[in-house]
Amino acid sequence: MDWNSLKVFLAIVRHGSLSSAATELAVNHSTIFRRLNAFEQEIGGQLFDRKNNHYELTALGHELLVLARNIEESFDSIDRHLVGKDIQPKGVVKLTAPNNIAYRYLPQYIAAFNRRYPEIHIEVLVSNQAFNMSNRQADIAIRATTTPPEHLVGRQVATLNWSVFASSKYQGQLALPKSCDGLAEHNLIGATGNMARLPAFKWQDKHYLDRITTRCDDLTAMSYLAEAGHGLALLPDDQARPELIKLFSIPALPPSKIWLLTHPDLRNVARIKLVMRYLTTCFAKEWAVAT
Structure with missing residues (x-):
């Protein structure tokens, strides 16, 4: 057979x-x-x-x-x-990452990495879904989670607060709030689908359900809805960009934790180890890791 x-x-x-x-x-x-x-x-x-x-x-x-x-x-x-057993710093590394990190951060990281290690070729698999890393659908996973799978190894590389964001297209309709006390007067962008299960959006639905006018199941899409003026968006801080106005963070919400993960059998592979180490440095510079 x-x-x-x-x-x-x-x-x-x-x-x-x-x-x-x-x-x-x-x-x-x-x-x-x-x-x-x-x-x-x-x-x-x-x-x-x-x-x-x-x-x-x-x-x-x-x-x-x-x-x-x-x-x-x-x-x-x-x-x-x-x-x-591979100790040569060359070959293909398959890296899976959620949408925003793949769009906003990885291109510049990978470009600099390629200049250092031209014989290591990174393939980016853009997905919020879990890949089977046992059969090497992906070698490295970047994931936002508080409980990484026990069968994988890695480290937490960032801790991101949840904040309220607006845009200049929304600004001017009402004075922008400076704390949660003012949210009840504004249109809010909420979550649907699996995204609605996150603690941040459960909190939002509990306290401001009647103010949610638009819903979405993707954080990056929510940020663009906010940019277009649909309302205020509750987002992790990796979504911050010049087109958005960060109003305030919400300390009561559990932070979003970014993990860099691989299979235990692959952690000593030269090319995978180099990519893991490099990305850890990049994320540390981008966002301070809470200790």
């Missing part, structure tokens, strides 16, 4: 579609379709039922999934072990 066939099978399981599986494996849709058909012919049974354009496992597929995941973990472990 070809390991590549199992990789195709697992990618389809993860995504539920051929096109998304093709994107993960960097091949085209027809290649995935052909490999799946060949694999099903090889094992003599159907692995998926197609329902509403979604690929769902058959009984045979469920049986294979247990075995395939064990094999995948073994291959991933071997891969991480071998990569962990």
Whole structure:
């Protein structure tokens, strides 16, 4: 049995579609379709039922999934072990980061890093979602979290307060508030979706629900809504930029903590260690870490 066939099978399981599986494996849709058909012919049974354009496992597929995941973990472990022996400062480093950090901060950091280490090539994966770092979808993750996953290692590189922001397009409608006492007189931008579960937005909904006129599920988009004059936005301080006016911080809210994380098997890889160390320095200069 070809390991590549199992990789195709697992990618389809993860995504539920051929096109998304093709994107993960960097091949085209027809290649995935052909490999799946060949694999099903090889094992003599159907692995998926197609329902509403979604690929769902058959009984045979469920049986294979247990075995395939064990094999995948073994291959991933071997891969991480071998990569962990790499002491040469060259090669590819896959770095995943949330939108704002990827847009606002990483381009200048990476440009300077590339001048120092031209043989290390950084691939940036922009996402707020968790990547599987056991199978090296990403080598390093920048994440805003108070509880980093226990199976990863790293360090906290920044502590960011939550503050209220406005813009010149909103300024002038009413006198801008200097504390939370004045928020009840203003239009506010709130959160929806998973973002609404954050402590800052639970606090906002509890105290100012009737003042929220616009909602959004992305912090960077909220900042642009504020810039356009929709209202005041409650944001972590990494969202600060010249187009926004920072009014005041809210000490009662738990800060946003930025972590730099990797898999334990990869922490001594030369290129990954260099990127981790460099980014730690960059973030320390950008924002002071609370102690």
